[in-house]
Amino acid sequence: MGILNQARASVIWRGYEYYKDKKVINFRKESDSVFYGSVKGTTTYDVKIDINHTVKNTYCNCPFAKDNRKICKHMVALYFTAFPNEAERYIKNVEEERIEERFNEMYGYPDEDFEDYEDNEEIKDSFIYEVISDYVNQLSVSELRSKLIDALIELYGKDFP
Ligand SMILES: [Zn+2]
Known part of the structure; x- marks a missing residue:
């Protein structure tokens, strides 16, 4: 402490x-x-x-x-x-702060509370889009294939094609 x-x-x-x-x-x-x-x-x-x-x-x-x-x-x-639990808690906070920082950079609301904008669906959706496309862009082709297969199974299940 x-x-x-x-x-x-x-x-x-x-x-x-x-x-x-x-x-x-x-x-x-x-x-x-x-x-x-x-x-x-x-x-x-x-x-x-x-x-x-x-x-x-x-x-x-x-x-x-x-x-x-x-x-x-x-x-x-x-x-x-x-105290490994303290390390876990520390890194979780750091990651949350990074997401919050990026959100503020993108939308320029540095003085406002992040939470206030969690209710705004439009802003939230485009933020989620940014985060997900960042994630997808760093995947390799074989990782992409297996993620796509998983997603299609989840989406369609037995009803595919
Ligand atoms: Zn030292």
Whole structure:
């Protein structure tokens, strides 16, 4: 909890990538709040986090965090290793924010709530069209074929052709 609150957004993102790439090794749980691990980076760093005492008791010997009280990406990676549910929640939020950002870019309502436009069917349909065509455009031909077959089965079932 405290770790993410005190970290910059870019640091959390890098920490998440480290976590996903399984760069945390020698993970050890000392208690419900204190965790140790080593994190592979340019070199391997030793990290300790205490989620109840993030300032006093949290440590990493990388140049970014050593001798000051900054939360670094290694601490975040260790935190996500200790609390995978938090990592799931974090990436879900990031993805939702991205969709919301794209929506705002396309329709230019940066000051308004995304939810207000979810009721507008016309805007919603064209947004869904954009998202789906982006998805389809990145599929390979064989993926396209199998998706089309699935879709036709779902659409027609036994009534095909
Ligand atoms: Zn560090």
